[in-house]
Amino acid sequence: MDLDLISNILYAMVRCGTPLLLVALGELVCEKTGVLNLGQEGMMLFGAVIGFIVAFSTGSLWLGVLLACLAGMLLAALFALVALGCQANQVATGLALTIFGIGLSAFVGSAWVGKPLTGFEPLAIPLLSDIPLIGHMLFNQDVLVYLSFALFALITWARLKSRLGLILPAVGENPNAASAMGLPVMRVRTLAVLFGGAMAGMAGAYLSLAYTPMWAQNMSAGRGWIALALVVFASWRVLRVLLGAYLFGLASILHLVAQGIGISIPANLLAMLPYVATIVVLVLLSRDAVRTRLYAPVSLGQPWRGGH
Numbered sequence: 182m183d184l185d186l187i188s189n190i191l192y193a194m195v196r197c198g199t200p201l202l203l204v205a206l207g208e209l210v211c212e213k214t215g216v217l218n219l220g221q222e223g224m225m226l227f228g229a230v231i232g233f234i235v236a237f238s239t240g241s242l243w244l245g246v247l248l249a250c251l252a253g254m255l256l257a258a259l260f261a262l263v264a265l266g267c268q269a270n271q272v273a274t275g276l277a278l279t280i281f282g283i284g285l286s287a288f289v290g291s292a293w294v295g296k297p298l299t300g301f302e303p304l305a306i307p308l309l310s311d312i313p314l315i316g317h318m319l320f321n322q323d324v325l326v327y328l329s330f331a332l333f334a335l336i337t338w339a340r341l342k343s344r345l346g347l348i349l350p351a352v353g354e355n356p357n358a359a360s361a362m363g364l365p366v367m368r369v370r371t372l373a374v375l376f377g378g379a380m381a382g383m384a385g386a387y388l389s390l391a392y393t394p395m396w397a398q399n400m401s402a403g404r405g406w407i408a409l410a411l412v413v414f415a416s417w418r419v420l421r422v423l424l425g426a427y428l429f430g431l432a433s434i435l436h437l438v439a440q441g442i443g444i445s446i447p448a449n450l451l452a453m454l455p456y457v458a459t460i461v462v463l464v465l466l467s468r469d470a471v472r473t474r475l476y477a478p479v480s481l482g483q484p485w486r487g488g489h
Contacts, residue, residue, distance in 0.1 A: 224252075
């Protein structure tokens with residue numbers, strides 16, 4: 182393969198990995214506080230349809246992104262009310278939220294399927310975009326990809342250098358001790374859930390306003406579930422989430438790469454690779470359950486009420 186082909190593959194890898202990165206970062210923050218939200222797929226789709234409708238109706242892509250984030254936060258608030266406020270089972274609540282989000286997005290977007298929209302265009306950064314191999318990959322993307330880079334850097338800094346980076350794991354590891362120290366456990370968990378919803382909504386907006394500027398039912402194609410597996414695969418570490426997102430993004434485009442270089446493997450078979458990779462990762466992780474529990478927040482998925 183020549184240098185231009187490799188550069189284009191890396192460019193596509195970043196684009197495909199961006200929605201996974203956004204969702205996984207939001208879920209990482211959420212799970213660090215001990216809350217397991219399985220509703221990412223539903224929040225992504227609802228954010229995607231709301232973002233598309235707003236952008237199509239108003240002509241403002243950024244307003245679409247903002248409303249998509251708010252849409253994701255709205256469903257996340259519903260999850261917080263049921264799972265945190267009413268102490269319902271987090272797994273069941275998250276699954277119900279996904280089903281609800283899929284159905285609601287299909288209902289809301291039924292009249293908008295297939296309508297054309299001019300989405301975010303690539304924005305080349307002068308000089309940097311001319312760097313061989315990585316210039317096209319990193320510095321010739323659309324603004325939402327650049328925003329994902331910034332959010333990754335911000336979360337990494339907050340995790341390692343700020344007081345917030347101590348509060349989140351304290352709440353997730355031992356909420357009783359955190360409460361005894363005066364930390365507002367429920368408030369921290371609720372805000373983390375809302376942040377995760379906003380990130381999922383933004384990922385949905387990326388799909389409908391940048392990656393494929395249109396609305397189609399179930400256009401997230403299971404990316405919410407892959408992102409959930411990605412957080413575990415990354416052992417709840419921010420840098421590994423970034424690398425894992427782009428690894429899964431690369432797996433998503435291998436069928437296009439194979440066609441481009443003339444490999445005679447059925448395209449549909451290669452298109453299954455991201456989902457096969459997810460299953461393989463989960464199987465491998467299940468074989469080393471002790472190591473997984475070592476990195477997982479101790480109170481993950483466990484309900485908590487002040488004083489208990």
